[in-house]
Amino acid sequence: MAELTYLQAISDALRTELRRDKRVFLIGEDVGVYGGAFKVSLGFQEEFGPWRVIDAPLAETAILGACTGASMMGMRPVAEMQFADFISCGWDHLVTVAAKQRWRAGTPVPIVVRLPSGGGFSGGPFHSQNPESSFAHIPGLKCVCPATPEDAKGLLISAIEDPNPVLFFEHKHLYRRIKGEVPEDRYTIPIGKARTHRIGKDISVITWGAMVYTADDAAQQLEADGVSVEILDLRTVMPWDKAAVLQSARKTSKVLVLHEDNRTGGFGAEIAATIAEEAFEDLDAPVKRVAAPDTPVPFSPPLEKAFIPQVDDVVAGLRDLAAY
């Protein structure tokens, strides 16, 4: 196994699939000659040519619509939104056409949309968002949010194999910061299966993406207090591993749901509601949410720090639950 960054693992998955399957192509703004804004596809155009690594005009609807049309003709397109935020320009296509085509017209749309998402580096309101809950709400779309390099590779290959439109949220703050062992061979990780990031017995944290690491730092502090925290990394928010969440909730009886997206209507609300409906009798405390406040993502470092859930916020939430 090689040690790869999260970004290298994503590149590795794309390269693996481009080499293996002639139906796969990449399309997006600056993905070709430039190698992508984050250099995920650096060198790809040299290897695969300009018709498999396609520099598109600045036109998200055309990019996503073209992926849908090409997928219906037997291709396996992978689109890159330069930043996840720009998917709002393609919202109509994804929600109106791609999400509904299988259900209403019987035509599957096997496309992957890669979405560099998340904040933590002063990207401001338009380069920092985590819009997964908006799309998880739309029947027909799948949402994948890997936290580790190994998951990023295996889940991206699964996403390309999947016969549905899959939104692949790559957290930008993990790209070069997180490294891990990644198998060199091709492998898949099933969409819809959570991963226990840390085993514990007193409190469960349900989270995904970059917040897995925030939760881990907080759990280490709680360990010093003698509180054992379990961390469940959902990996995918649609479909989400309800069984694993309920199992962990029943085991620890106290649950904190953590996400970087805004609090109201964030996917944590769905998880909390499901636990309340299905595991109420097993709880020893109300489900707690730690999430970003209901504002746009701010630019200036002290404001952004106040916005994105910090280790201290999670620690405080866990202590509240421990004391309940």
Added chain:
Amino acid sequence: MAIAREAEPVGSLHEVREAGLDREDLLGVYRNMLITRGVEERGHILYRQGKIPGSFYTGRGNEAASVGIATAMAQEDVGTPLHRDMGVHITRGVEPWKIFAQYMGKADGPTRGRDGNVHMADPNLGLIAMVSHLPAMLPVAVGAALAFRIREEARVALAWFGEGASARGDTHEGMTLAGTRKLPVVFVCDNNQWAYSTPTHLEYATEHVADRAEAYGFEGVVVDGTDVLAVYREAKRAIEKARAGGGPTLLECLTLRMEGHAVHDDAFYVPKLMFEKWAESDPLERFRTWLRDNIDMTDDEEDEISGGVKRLLNDALKRAEDSPMPDPSDLLDGVYASPEDLDTPHHK
């Protein structure tokens, strides 16, 4: 001032033969136009009988444009016809009973009651089902053309949109991508002069929608959409140009929407004189006269065609009425595709 080329009417029978239509083909085109109108007229009756839920849309006045273009498509070509393009479904071979079943929300409609009116398509016939958001299917057709270009297949995608939808960004984005990459796509603008109640001068400021084509780097052509032979000739030219690697064409078919936007709309805002003028160039009557004058279509032939269409539609209606309503217990099926769903002619 017009920038697009304004296509001439078809001059002679010789020209029609040159474009690839023999006598049999011409009678077939007429038959498809009759079926197209017949399906929509019968649909109207079904609607008045309370058998069609929701609203009901027709393409009366657009039969020559839709049938003419579909006749010019090769079997391996694909397209995204809209709600005024019933003639495309008919010409590609969709069975009318399935269309009636679709209208009535029956289990045997192409969408099994999940979507209504002309929101349907048979992928086995190279068609992709439209959505209400126009022109959302235009970039999708561009994507089909992109697939053909990547695989170097000599196939063409037809992308339909209306003059109303030409105002939306999807049109601009789709044409930009197709133009920059010279993709094998033909954009077909059904210009029926009314976007619901909005007239053309409030939808676009050029003389023709097709005038924009030059700005995207390809040719624009305006054709009389009530003249099936002129539509066919121009579509054939554009499709074969795209197939040969010559890039896109924007083909604008000028017609008048001869009914309201949908069945609830009496189109009071369309001047009466306008209706009267366009009624004089009714596509079916026009082609019927041409067939009698140019290829000596006989009374017997005409009766045989119209009688056959009548029988076809009678049988189709009966079969559709006998089709069951969909089972609500299936509602959750197929929100997500399974790998077996990709076992289609296209997804391979």
